[in-house]
Amino acid sequence: MPFSERIRKSADPIWKASHEHPFVQGIGHGTLDIESFKFFMAQDYKYLIEYSRVMAMGTALAPDLETMSGFAEALDDTLNMEMDLHRSYAERLGISREELEATVPGPVTLAYSSYMMAEAQKGSIAELIAAILPCAWSYYEIGLELAKIPGATEHEQYGEWVRMYASDEFGEIGYWLIRKLDELAEGKTEAELDRLEEIFLNTSRYEYMFWDMAYKREKWPV
Numbered sequence: 001m002p003f004s005e006r007i008r009k010s011a012d013p014i015w016k017a018s019h020e021h022p023f024v025q026g027i028g029h030g031t032l033d034i035e036s037f038k039f040f041m042a043q044d045y046k047y048l049i050e051y052s053r054v055m056a057m058g059t060a061l062a063p064d065l066e067t068m069s070g071f072a073e074a075l076d077d078t079l080n081m082e083m084d085l086h087r088s089y090a091e092r093l094g095i096s097r098e099e100l101e102a103t104v105p106g107p108v109t110l111a112y113s114s115y116m117m118a119e120a121q122k123g124s125i126a127e128l129i130a131a132i133l134p135c136a137w138s139y140y141e142i143g144l145e146l147a148k149i150p151g152a153t154e155h156e157q158y159g160e161w162v163r164m165y166a167s168d169e170f171g172e173i174g175y176w177l178i179r180k181l182d183e184l185a186e187g188k189t190e191a192e193l194d195r196l197e198e199i200f201l202n203t204s205r206y207e208y209m210f211w212d213m214a215y216k217r218e219k220w221p222v
């Protein structure tokens with residue numbers, strides 16, 4: 001069994017909880033409170049800046065040109081395709097570019113991005129990919145699931161979001177990371193694979209927490 005299949009299976013209860021979360025379902029059914037969506041997009045913009053830094057680290061640490069190009073492409077897609085979605089939603093929702101960039105990361109945003117960065121700094125490309133893979137892979141899965149809900153891709157407010165995350169172009173980032181991780185997993189010891197699985201499960205948990213904090217519009221308590 002490819003390593004990606006093994007970790008996807010063990011993360012299944014966490015991913016199911018994310019798919020079923022009222023925030024995610026609210027996007028798909030067009031019922032999500034727009035204030036929660038605005039909150040999410042601003043927090044997500046800050047998160048994506050840190051995620052991009054991790055991909056830039058992957059580009060720098062890559063052992064060969066093929067890996068370097070893969071990370072560079074994923075980085076470009078994030079900065080110029082995914083974050084453009086946020087910039088265009090922000091404009092439409094009355095959030096200025098300055099406000100978007102000045103967003104204070106909330107507790108979950110900071111914890112998630114700091115954890116991802118800490119794992120990426122341990123030096124191995126496999127650990128770095130295990131940390132960022134739930135980000136690319138789970139949004140594509142969610143995008144595809146939500147796109148099956150009648151009317152979801154055409155919804156006035158959330159349709160553009162669903163179409164972007166269900167797109168082949170976005171999916172390609174996840175597929176490339178999966179292929180890379182499977183390649184890197186070959187020849188690793190069981191203890192090393194367990195460690196990669198642990199990182200993947202932790203960032204999967206953070207993905208769930210991110211939906212939840214956006215739904216609740218969670219801020220620092222003091």
Ligand SMILES: Cc1ncc(CN)c(N)n1
Pocket residue numbers: 044047048082134135136139207210
């Ligand atoms: C928190 C989070 N996780 C994943 C993605 C998809 N790149 C995102 N935009 N935000």
